Amino acid sequence: MSAPLRSHWGLDPQVRFLNHGSYGACPTAVLQKQSELRARMEAEPVRFLHREIEPLLDEARGVLADFLDADTEDVSFVTNATHGVTTVLRSLRFQPGDELLTTDHEYNASRNALDFVAEHGGAKVVVAKLPWPVTSAQAIVDTVLAHVTPRTRLFLVDHVSSQTALVMPLSKLVSELRARGVETLVDGAHGPGQVPLSLRSLGAGYYTGNCHKWLCAPKGAAFLHVRRDLQPGLTPLAVSHGRNSPRTDRSRYRLLFDWTGTHDPSAVLCVPEALRVVGGLLPGGWSEVMAANRRKALAARALLCERLKVSPACPEDMVGSMAVVTLPPGYPLEPEAPLYLDPLHLRLFDEHRIEVPIVAWPRPPERHVRVSAQLYNTPDEYAALADALEALLR
Known part of the structure; x- marks a missing residue:
């Protein structure tokens, strides 16, 4: 689960952190x-x-x-x-x-x-x-x-x-x-x-x-x-x-x-x-950081759409460093109190150590997985997410 740039963050090495979008993650130097x-x-x-x-x-x-x-x-x-x-x-x-x-x-x-x-x-x-x-x-x-x-x-x-x-x-x-x-x-x-x-x-x-x-x-x-x-x-x-x-x-x-x-x-x-710090991690500075993260998000979206057999929900020119993929129907559907998290979100973390949001939008039962792409993420993390979703949605 290692990435060349992951060492700049203090993220839990046991967790595939695909949710930079929620609260970010601050480098240790900062x-x-x-x-x-x-x-x-x-x-x-x-x-x-x-x-x-x-x-x-x-x-x-x-x-x-x-x-x-x-x-x-x-x-x-x-x-x-x-x-x-x-x-x-x-x-x-x-x-x-x-x-x-x-x-x-x-x-x-x-x-x-x-x-x-x-x-x-x-x-x-x-x-x-x-x-x-x-x-x-x-x-x-x-x-x-x-x-x-x-x-x-x-x-x-x-x-x-x-x-x-x-x-x-x-x-x-x-x-x-x-x-x-x-x-x-x-x-x-x-x-x-x-x-x-x-x-x-x-x-x-x-x-x-x-x-x-x-x-x-x-x-x-x-x-x-x-x-x-x-x-x-x-x-x-x-x-x-x-x-x-x-x-x-x-x-x-x-x-x-x-x-x-x-x-x-x-x-x-x-x-x-x-x-x-972050702008200095790639030779091209922030322009390259944003472009690299966008490429990673598009690749993750393409992989998940292929594995889950669904179509992209928007054109590529409307994607930044995050992407959503519509989930096919499958267990589980009802959110759990007290945080009203989708049980799928909890099982992805508890059973697969993957931190990624499951979004019920515009209303249940339609759901999406929202993946973030940051410099510390690697392709194998999105592949692991695809494996887990295929297993849990059966």
């Missing part, structure tokens, strides 16, 4: 950097959190902004993408009759946040049911645009769907909706580090993404990017000292978002180290 930062902070907390933190955050944010092709001033750190989505939604004001558009692929936590603000503002959530299986990216665009009305105020969309691993035609969606006067809030939990991304050229009103998934930073590192013209309407979930700060050397957006109360900033300060 975790060492985090430990050093924490030791520095605890050695003199006042100096670190009061006098040193601002330039440290500026430096980390600058490195991340360069990677995202964004202006540093438009990027703020948050703890996770759900935090970023909720920050935007709780900042905006909606009226009765307003329509908030999303898709039936939207991540559950973000959909809950959308429903919450709609209920409190009297707005209506409109769900575009996307074709599935999907034959083309244009079919997604056409379906979304068919649900836009003069009352549509905002479009919430995953960059890469958690349930189906679809890479959405984001650039086309953002430009078409903006031409109709509708801003887009992108839940980019899986975007950065999985697919190439230029926030400058994308032009979305709001984009929030995780750094702990495909960028391999420690848990608790994420960002929120807000287009400059929309920043005056944004307030962090925790309002702190920046609201009445008399400083004029930094933007109001910076003062509000850079410090929202005492917390451990070591995860976000490690983002530059994560970018350096």
Whole structure:
């Protein structure tokens, strides 16, 4: 089960870990950097959190902004993408009759946040049911645009769907909706580090993404990017000292978002180290990392489709570093409490030491296996998954 690059991660050697997409996995060198930062902070907390933190955050944010092709001033750190989505939604004001558009692929936590603000503002959530299986990216665009009305105020969309691993035609969606006067809030939990991304050229009103998934930073590192013209309407979930700060050397957006109360900033300060370490594992840097992982995901999908005798659910150009394969009918079907995990998920782990999600989508009995591809994964791991699925689905 060894891979040449697996030694850079502290993953359990007895587990075939095919689920990088859920929580990521942080290289040991990055975790060492985090430990050093924490030791520095605890050695003199006042100096670190009061006098040193601002330039440290500026430096980390600058490195991340360069990677995202964004202006540093438009990027703020948050703890996770759900935090970023909720920050935007709780900042905006909606009226009765307003329509908030999303898709039936939207991540559950973000959909809950959308429903919450709609209920409190009297707005209506409109769900575009996307074709599935999907034959083309244009079919997604056409379906979304068919649900836009003069009352549509905002479009919430995953960059890469958690349930189906679809890479959405984001650039086309953002430009078409903006031409109709509708801003887009992108839940980019899986975007950065999985697919190439230029926030400058994308032009979305709001984009929030995780750094702990495909960028391999420690848990608790994420960002929120807000287009400059929309920043005056944004307030962090925790309002702190920046609201009445008399400083004029930094933007109001910076003062509000850079410090929202005492917390451990070591995860976000490690983002530059994560970018350096993972990007340095292949000669071509991050472009080669993303391309290699995508090739691996496509190969895994092809293998599983062949072994399970099913067809791919989407074109190759809508696949990143994750892929879903529809499972044929078979035991078991009902999820188990308290975590409501599919028993197949549990048996794959307990009997075969394979960590991979089984997704009931759009509703049982239709199920999919979602495989992730990271540098530490090897072809034999996907072959072992195919063997196990063939045995357990009989």
